[in-house]
Amino acid sequence: MTAMLAMEDIQKSYRNGGLSTEALSGLSLRIAPGEFVAIMGPSGSGKTTFLNVAGLLDDFDRGTYCLDGHDVVALTDWQRSALRNQKLGFIFQSFNLIPDLDVSDKVGLPLRYRKLTAGERRRRVDRVIDEVGLGARMHALPDELSGGQQQRVAIARALVGEPRVLLADEPTGNLDSQMARRILELLEQVNRTGVTVVMVTHAPELAARAHRKLHILDGRAIDPLERRPAPVAPPGPWKKDA
Amino acid sequence: MRASFLRLAPVRALGRSPGLNALIVATLAFGLAVWLTTHALAASFERDPSRGTAGLWRVELVRYPQIREILAGTDMQFVSELPSLVLSPAEVEDLSRPPDPVRSAAVTTAEVPFEEPGGGPRTSWVRFAGRDALALFSVRLAAGRVFDDGKRELLVSEQGAQRWFGGSAAAVGRKLRVCGEEWAIAGVVAADAGVGRRMHLTDDAGEDALWMPFGDAVRLGVLPFQRHPAPRTTKTANGDFYFASLWVELPDAAAVERFRGWLARWSAAHPGAGAPRIRRYQEWSGVLGTPPAYRAVELFGAATLAACCLTLVRLFHTRNRLHERDIALRRAVGASRRSLLGEALVEAGVIVGVAALGGVVLAAGALDLLDLTMPGQNDSIALSGWSAVAGGAIGVAAGIVAAVLPAWRACAQPPARALRGAA
Numbered sequence: 001m002t003a004m005l006a007m008e009d010i011q012k013s014y015r016n017g018g019l020s021t022e023a024l025s026g027l028s029l030r031i032a033p034g035e036f037v038a039i040m041g042p043s044g045s046g047k048t049t050f051l052n053v054a055g056l057l058d059d060f061d062r063g064t065y066c067l068d069g070h071d072v073v074a075l076t077d078w079q080r081s082a083l084r085n086q087k088l089g090f091i092f093q094s095f096n097l098i099p100d101l102d103v104s105d106k107v108g109l110p111l112r113y114r115k116l117t118a119g120e121r122r123r124r125v126d127r128v129i130d131e132v133g134l135g136a137r138m139h140a141l142p143d144e145l146s147g148g149q150q151q152r153v154a155i156a157r158a159l160v161g162e163p164r165v166l167l168a169d170e171p172t173g174n175l176d177s178q179m180a181r182r183i184l185e186l187l188e189q190v191n192r193t194g195v196t197v198v199m200v201t202h203a204p205e206l207a208a209r210a211h212r213k214l215h216i217l218d219g220r221a222i223d224p225l226e227r228r229p230a231p232v233a234p235p236g237p238w239k240k241d242a
Numbered sequence: 243m244r245a246s247f248l249r250l251a252p253v254r255a256l257g258r259s260p261g262l263n264a265l266i267v268a269t270l271a272f273g274l275a276v277w278l279t280t281h282a283l284a285a286s287f288e289r290d291p292s293r294g295t296a297g298l299w300r301v302e303l304v305r306y307p308q309i310r311e312i313l314a315g316t317d318m319q320f321v322s323e324l325p326s327l328v329l330s331p332a333e334v335e336d337l338s339r340p341p342d343p344v345r346s347a348a349v350t351t352a353e354v355p356f357e358e359p360g361g362g363p364r365t366s367w368v369r370f371a372g373r374d375a376l377a378l379f380s381v382r383l384a385a386g387r388v389f390d391d392g393k394r395e396l397l398v399s400e401q402g403a404q405r406w407f408g409g410s411a412a413a414v415g416r417k418l419r420v421c422g423e424e425w426a427i428a429g430v431v432a433a434d435a436g437v438g439r440r441m442h443l444t445d446d447a448g449e450d451a452l453w454m455p456f457g458d459a460v461r462l463g464v465l466p467f468q469r470h471p472a473p474r475t476t477k478t479a480n481g482d483f484y485f486a487s488l489w490v491e492l493p494d495a496a497a498v499e500r501f502r503g504w505l506a507r508w509s510a511a512h513p514g515a516g517a518p519r520i521r522r523y524q525e526w527s528g529v530l531g532t533p534p535a536y537r538a539v540e541l542f543g544a545a546t547l548a549a550c551c552l553t554l555v556r557l558f559h560t561r562n563r564l565h566e567r568d569i570a571l572r573r574a575v576g577a578s579r580r581s582l583l584g585e586a587l588v589e590a591g592v593i594v595g596v597a598a599l600g601g602v603v604l605a606a607g608a609l610d611l612l613d614l615t616m617p618g619q620n621d622s623i624a625l626s627g628w629s630a631v632a633g634g635a636i637g638v639a640a641g642i643v644a645a646v647l648p649a650w651r652a653c654a655q656p657p658a659r660a661l662r663g664a665a
Contacts, residue, residue: 057574058658078578085576096571096661100258110575157575 002069003030004165004196005054010063012049012219023049024060025219031198033068033164036191038210039200046219047200048169054198055088055167056080068164085113089158089195091168095142095150102139103129103153110161124160132156132186148179155186159195166190168199172206184209259564266557267597270637273550274601278625278633279608280543284536286623298378298523299498301337301488301505303516333515334488335460338372340504345491347375348456352464356452357419359406368396368420368452370459376431378491385410386429389455396425397453400433420452421462489523547636554644558590562648569652570660579653586649587642594641598634605633 012024023046031037041047052058053065056072065072068087072080097106108125116124129135132152142150151171158166168187172180184206191197199210207213215222338346349371356366375381376388376397385403389395396418398406403413410430418425431453492498498520505518562569572582606625613623652660 052656052658055574057661058656078580081573081576081578081581084574090574092661096567096574098568098571109572113576113578113581161576 002033003066004033004035004068005029005031005198006064006066007054008064010050010053010060010065012046012053012058012060023219024053027063027216027220029214029221031196033196034191034194036188036197036209036211037199038207038213039198039216040202040204040207040213041216045216047216049219050216051167051169051198051200054165055090056084057090081113085110085161087164089161089163089166091151091154091158091166091171093170093173095147095154095174097142097150097153099142102141103134103145103156104138106142106153107156107160109157114161124162128156128160131159147175148182151175151179151183152186155183155190159190163195165196165198168197170200170202172201172203180206259561262557262561262564263593266554266561266593266641267600269550269553269557270594270597270641271600271604273547273554274598274633274637275604275608276550277543277547277636278601278605278629279612280539280546281633282605282609282625282629283612283623284540284543285626285629297491297493298489299492299501299520300523301490302519302521303333334456336508336512337488337505337518338490340490340501342497342500342504344497344501345374345378346372347378347489347491348372349375349487349489350456350459352459354421354462354464359418366420366452368454368459368464370454370456370464372456374491375456375489376453378489381435382432384430384432386414386427389428389453391455391457394423394425395428395455396420397429397431398427399431399451402452403427403430418452420454421464425454490520492520547640551640551644554641555647558641558645559648562652566652566660569649570657573653573657574661579650582653583646583649586646590642590645590649591638594638594645597641598637601637602630602634606630 007030008028010024010027011022013020013022015021027046027050039047039050049058053060054067056067067083070079070083072083075083098109101109104125107129108121111121111124126135126138129138132155134149134152134156137145137149140149142153145153151174155171158168166187171187172183175183180203187197187199188209197210199206201207334348338348349369351367351369353365354368355363357363358366373388373391376383383397384400386397389397398413398418400410403410406418407413407416413427413430416427418427431451490501492501501520505520509515509518569582572585573579577585602625609623609625
């Protein structure tokens with residue numbers, strides 16, 4: 001089976017003045033289509049960098065990365081943008097909502113960069129807003145919404161483009177436990193429709209609900225028990241970890 | 243409806259940093275207004291005081307190039323004029339008669355005996371001018387016509403006509419005694435003609451000035467000698483001079499070249515007469531070797547606009563820094579650099595469009611005010627359509643470049659960097 005995300009020996013370092021910090025040092029992993037993977041690891045281990053590289057939000061220095069069969073190194077900016085728009089959805093811990101757009105416009109933002117008719121855009125926006133339970137808040141601005149509602153807007157924005165992969169960076173980090181559970185249920189529901197979900201989280205109880213957990217330490221994917229590089233490929237047709 | 247409204251998002255984004263946007267608009271509008279105002283002012287000075295003076299050239303004989311050092315320490319204000327102003331009546335006669343059929347205007351001023359109607363004998367200032375002078379300098383007559391040479395005809399000022407005969411129309415055809423001769427009034431020079439300024443005359447002939455043919459000044463022998471006020475330092479630089487100006491109309495470049503050639507031949511035939519040269523009417527600033535003052539005003543306007551454009555780049559850069567996260571977020575959801583630059587262009591276009599319009603309106607208002615406070619211009623000082631369009635285009639172009647450059651830089655960095663910074 002073709003992997004949805006296939007990374008091989010990815011290296012990424014940040015330069016700050018003369019100082020170079022290695023964030024990813026030879027990360028290799030494969031995530032199959034339809035998987036729900038939880039990425040875990042201590043702060044500074046490279047989880048968010050991995051997610052940024054996976055989501056084409058950041059460049060990497062070395063290695064190969066294929067997203068749904070596309071070698072991203074060879075892509076132009078326009079092709080990367082198209083991939084982000086059509087195959088990827090992002091959910092950020094800090095929601096990242098544009099303040100002057102209401103819920104409807106915010107959710108419809110990714111569709112703006114596609115050649116869709118106004119009617120089709122509106123149909124998709126209405127449907128996805130209903131799915132996340134915000135139909136009554138269609139025209140609310142961010143400061144009129146609770147944290148949970150804002151995150152649901154962010155999820156709706158990520159889903160409206162019908163992505164193949166949903167990348168979530170600690171999506172429940174700013175929410176209380178009850179709201180966190182509801183958001184997670186929403187992600188599970190999305191995953192059941194066949195969308196690959198990659199979620200970075202610190203919370204073991206949330207990670208436990210994923211099909212597979214990946215631990216990242218010092219910029220590498222490792223086996224948490226044996227502290228050695230984890231096997232790259234998922235365990236056959238994916239199933240929930242025991 | 244909602245989805246199509248999304249297209250207006252870049253325009254609505256203008257409301258997000260209203261203070262900064264207002265500052266950008268004010269900066270560009272100010273720069274444009276200053277430039278447009280000074281440009282229109284300079285253009286007005288260039289074509290005015292006389293409409294159609296593009297073909298007018300001043301004939302000069304640079305006879306005393308050492309005049310500056312000779313006059314150093316004196317209180318003479320127009321030291322630089324002296325080397326070129328001194329033309330003898332014979333020289334004026336000679337130089338105003340080149341072989342080409344050019345119109346010329348010799349001008350000088352003298353104080354002559356005058357019997358004022360109802361007032362008795364006294365002296366009066368007379369402007370002696372060639373017959374074409376008034377037409378060449380677009381000096382308007384309030385009544386009558388220009389005098390004919392050799393017919394004992396003269397012109398009076400509108401103030402004189404009013405004082406002596408009760409009005410301009412009533413003055414035409416009446417007689418005056420000047421230099422012991424009887425002269426008929428052929429016409430009346432309008433009070434608002436701005437004669438001194440138009441003809442680059444530095445003296446003030448007073449309200450009751452008379453106008454007589456230049457040839458009669460020579461005939462009557464009234465051209466005044468001016469004693470050089472500087473201390474006698476050399477034999478050649480101190481002496482008596484006639485002060486007369488000679489202007490010639492040269493309609494095209496070929497005529498200018500022909501006249502220059504004729505001048506050179508004339509100079510060769512008159513040793514010691516000085517180096518002849520001609521200067522455009524618009525270039526004659528009263529100070530030898532310096533550009534007209536209005537050029538400095540225009541330069542100031544251009545420098546102000548340039549400074550405002552540089553400030554604009556900084557302001558747009560700041561604005562982009564404020565919106566960096568939004569740009570990164572749009573990149574994250576699939577916006578390409580090209581589409582984001584398009585959005586930046588729309589935003590910048592709206593901002594600089596408003597600024598350009600504001601600049602044009604401000605400039606038009608400032609020029610109206612200047613026009614009110616500078617009466618007597620031949621042409622009113624006004625913003626031409628071409629200047630407004632050109633100024634607006636410069637402002638829009640400068641603003642768009644200022645806006646797009648930082649937007650391009652913001653788009654060029656990976657979105658994660660801006661999102662990380664925002665988080």
